[in-house]
Amino acid sequence: DAKTTQPTSMDCAEGRAANLPCNHSTISGNEYVYWYRQIHSQGPQYIIHGLKNNETNEMASLIITEDRKSSTLILPHATLRDTAVYYCIVPQSNAGNMLTFGGGTRLMVKP
Amino acid sequence: KAGVTQTPRYLIKTRGQQVTLSCSPISGHRSVSWYQQTPGQGLQFLFEYFSETQRNKGNFPGRFSGRQFSNSRSEMNVSTLELGDSALYLCASSFSQGRGTEAFFGQGTRLTVV
Numbered sequence: 045d046a047k048t049t050q051p052t053s054m055d056c057a058e059g060r061a062a063n064l065p066c067n068h069s070t071i072s073g074n075e076y077v078y079w080y081r082q083i084h085s086q087g088p089q090y091i092i093h094g095l096k097n098n099e100t101n102e103m104a105s106l107i108i109t110e111d112r113k114s115s116t117l118i119l120p121h122a123t124l125r126d127t128a129v130y131y132c133i134v135p136q137s138n139a140g141n142m143l144t145f146g147g148g149t150r151l152m153v154k155p
Numbered sequence: 156k157a158g159v160t161q162t163p164r165y166l167i168k169t170r171g172q173q174v175t176l177s178c179s180p181i182s183g184h185r186s187v188s189w190y191q192q193t194p195g196q197g198l199q200f201l202f203e204y205f206s207e208t209q210r211n212k213g214n215f216p217g218r219f220s221g222r223q224f225s226n227s228r229s230e231m232n233v234s235t236l237e238l239g240d241s242a243l244y245l246c247a248s249s250f251s252q253g254r255g256t257e258a259f260f261g262q263g264t265r266l267t268v269v
Contacts, residue, residue, distance in 0.1 A: 076255055087159075087245050087260030088198070095255070131198075141186050141249045141258055142211045145198035 048132045053150040056126075062119040064149050066132030069113040074137050077108060079117045081128040082148070088131065091117065122153045157182065159248050159261035167267045173234040176264045180227050180248030186210075187229040188258065189221060192243040201244075204229055205252050236268045 049067040056062040068077060078093040092099055092106045094115070099106045105118040119126055131148040135141075160179040168174050180187050188211075189201040200213040204223035221231040227248075233240055243265050247258040 074254065078257070080258075082198075087247075087262050088258075090257040090259060093255065093257060137254055140203050140205065140210045140252045141188050141247070141256060142200050142203055142213075143188070143190075143198075143247075143258060144200065145190075147197065 048134055048146055050130075050132050050146065050149045052147065053152065055152050055154055056119075056122045058124060058153055058155050059121055062122040062126065062151055062153070064117040064119075064130050064132075064151065065114065066117070067114045068132070068134045071112050071134050072137065073112075075134050077106065077112075077115050078133045078135065078143070079104070079106065080131045080133065080143075080145075081126075082131070083125075083128040088145075091130075122151075124153050124155065127151060127153045159246055159259055161244075161246050161261035161264050163264060164262065165265050165267075167269060168236050169269055170236055170238060172236050173232060174236060174266060175230050175232045176244055176246075176266070178229045178231075178246030178248075178261060180229070180246075181259055184248040184250050184259075185227055186249040186252055186256075187223055187227065188247045188249070189229070189231050190245040190247065191215070192245060192263070193239075193241075198245070201231065210252065233266075238268050240266065241268045242266060 079091040080088040082088045108115045129148040188203040203211040223229045243263045
């Protein structure tokens, strides 16, 4: 998988937007960017993925830079339930559904 | 639609024993992947099965094995258990192997080896 770099931890005030950055400077042209999160003691949860264009769903928005070397996951109105570890993953295009999880970003949403 | 179901949720085994964990994927999903999560190593990929064939394998010893049945349900087996095998074992199902396919995880089986 293309190596991803994320900050170890971040804080966010409840109700504010949480912007989680990810660097993936070695990404190849046909590799997607995925975001998952893991709330304590639960299985990881899929959030969103994208290739080139910005994407939005009911959970979050994904902004990918034009050169595709970095991306930002945006939770528009963070709640306490969004406290979790967020993983940015760029799977190898020839590795099936194998996901390589790094350390992720521990997001703490505070009241 | 039902999510990914893993059984059992919790398990305690003794060193040297073997264990079998089960995963039922989302209906219609043909890919099942297994992961091990420990505090020290984080989430690590074990293997992936697609249409009953192992398609990818992580860097784990041969004591870790798996299989997938024709209904896409999967089992993983760990033989000769070691204390270090204590972990949360997670199963993920995906519809296909195509790029841009998301994975849906179960709640995991927490294995404790004593």
